[in-house]
Amino acid sequence: MKQQPLTGITVLDLGQIYNGPYCGYLLAMAGARVIKVEPPGGEAMRGRADPPLSYPFMMLNGNKETVTLNLKSDAGREMLRNLARHADVLLENFAPGTLDRHGVGADALTAINPRLVYAAGTGFGRTGPHRDYRAMDITVQAMTGVMSVTGHDGEPPLKAGPALCDILGGVHLYAAITTALVRRERTGRGAVLDVAMQDAVFPSLTSALGAWYVSGGQSRRTGNHHHAWAVAPYNVYAAGDGHVAIICVRERHWLALLDAMGKPELADDPRFTDRATRALNMVATDAVVEAWTSTLSRVDVFEVCQQHQVPCAPVQSLADVLNDPHLLERGALAKVAHEHYGEVALPSTPLRFKDVDPPAVSLPRNAGADNLQVYGELLGLSADDVASLVDAGAI
Template sequence: MSYPFAGVTVLDLTQIYNGPYATFLLAQGGAEVIKIEPPGGEHLRKRSGSSGAAMPFAMLNANKRTMTLNLKTTEGRALLLQLVEKADVLVENFAPGVMDRLDLGEDVLRKANPRLIYASGSGYGKTGPYRDFPAMDLTVQAMAGVIDTTGYQDAPPVKAGPAVADFLAGIHLFGAISAALFERERTGRGRSVEVSMMEAVYPTLASGLGLYYGSGGQEVPRTGNRHTGLSLCPYNVYPTRDGYIAIITNNDQHWRYLVDALDAPQLAEDPRFGTVQDRCAHMDAVDAAIGDLTRPYGKTELFELLIRNRVPCAPVRTLAEVVNDPHLHARGSLQWIEHPEYGRIVVNTSPLRFAGEDGMVPYKPSSALGADTEAILTERLSLDAAQVERLRAQQVL
């Protein structure tokens, strides 16, 4: 079948998580993504494979071709600009200013190809007082308020478990590139786009912001597993005999479903719990009562009971349970593969479905460092084997 980004060529200079995820989504949409790494490989590739720390490289760099190029050399920069001439998109997530110092800034790229979409991701953006601050997922979570709003009120703040800042930025960068390509189809002109990790994270604070404004600008307490805006109850993680279950009631009907399922008419009749507002005013009592009722059940048993009764809930599952999830495997979202470098691993495909399961791009594992260097230079720049070897000898490749 024809995929949405078929025929689009992407030069991928990105590293770690956020940029590579944006280009992974493009590759999974049918684009030809050429990952260009420094001769030693990008940082994520160099993490210790024995501990599994390098496995995310496989997750984020499937369906990409890979080559090495030393952009600190004159020849390396010249080769990149030749590739730019025939490309549609260039993506990088270096610190602001790095591309200019390499003499590969926007003006230089645009001169090589006026139709180019130049996309950059960074922690705080190309302008503003935070521009040059070091930006990693942890530091952006701290700066953006994620850490302060996560955890319990009487304990130190904690980071979110997943790399939320990196991946939110990657998704937004993919969206910006897609929008720019759509615009170019209508105007014929390229455009530069950028995404700041901090700005991508900010909208996720919506519930806490509601509480902040509703309290007249008072500091918002950490709420543990309760609703960040403290405007829904029950909304928590409750104990079971063999783990935990998350339960949320968005409205009074959900509350009635819950108390009926748990055979607790005394809660339905308690005047303190009559409405969402009443329950929010008595959260401690609600949570204690629900916890007493959930504790004797197994988490799977309780999940099945509540789902039958239309109560929004889910068991709190381990990573091992998620990796082996039958639903995700049935949909093809997760696949077991034998990776040439990392052995038998589970890999993810794109969450974006363009024509159901049958329309997914065939999965190609991530490649070894520089595996396609010679082929790309031969196909795209018409270099011969002797020229490639000369560049190798000069440490350009």
């Protein structure tokens, strides 16, 4: 079996909720040894469900070893310092300064291990006037401007449904870590990394900002339409059993859609002669498209559009996605047996190498399941030592 790209890299994952854990999961799925460091009793995210292993926790924390460590205890902090001597990477997404106040922040740990890559994921960064603002996905969406361009004109701002900022922040944290590891190969030096969710999300506003500049600073929420109201059709249309998304960004797409709908004569209709004209007649354009889509199922619309090379997709439900044959065949989703939930679909890694298959997806281990193994191997502690630390509340 060929080695994974990050085989031999040891990561201490102090991540919590979504941001840090997703970064740690990507590292684990690339072959790194990821040791999840949790407080005694486990990360709070474990218990957001009954039975106490929430699906989000399962999604983001498989394929990791897990140890418990009480950073509020002197012994726990000293153990983290000693673990850092053996680590290539430490990642965390606490509020800025949290670990510094415990004496185990970036300066302290990189002084112990100059090759350590210390990676901090934050809402707004470790510097700047907003560094101490409490950050959750919705607050970062608000601060970043995402909510200002989501939803429909005349209605209140709307957050994106998924945890957009947390996950994009985690992806960029992964990119920063792997970049720092490449630099370390050249220089022998570790790094202190600062990856803010706000910074990571800003580039996603590219279309909205383009429309803002072109319009001279005017901004309206456009719902499912193009941010600049400049493309039609570009919308979500009712089908007989749900909805489909269709976009015709090029003239050939529109002409192909007319053929798909059996309406080639509309190519000569003065309301639809080019993209600009269709945008001016957006209501009429959408009406023509929906008059066709509403007579067919989502799958039928999708298949006909694909045959004519028209950009189109059915709006899939969560149930659809969890059983998507494309995702399953590619291995992007793995079906894993769970004692309480039955079979659950968990994501693999989106990072694919042609010559190396990603590791099989595994469920998270119980909090502290690897205390004996990790603390014995890395710190030389015996079973009696570990038991004493449990009794003392250090782990």
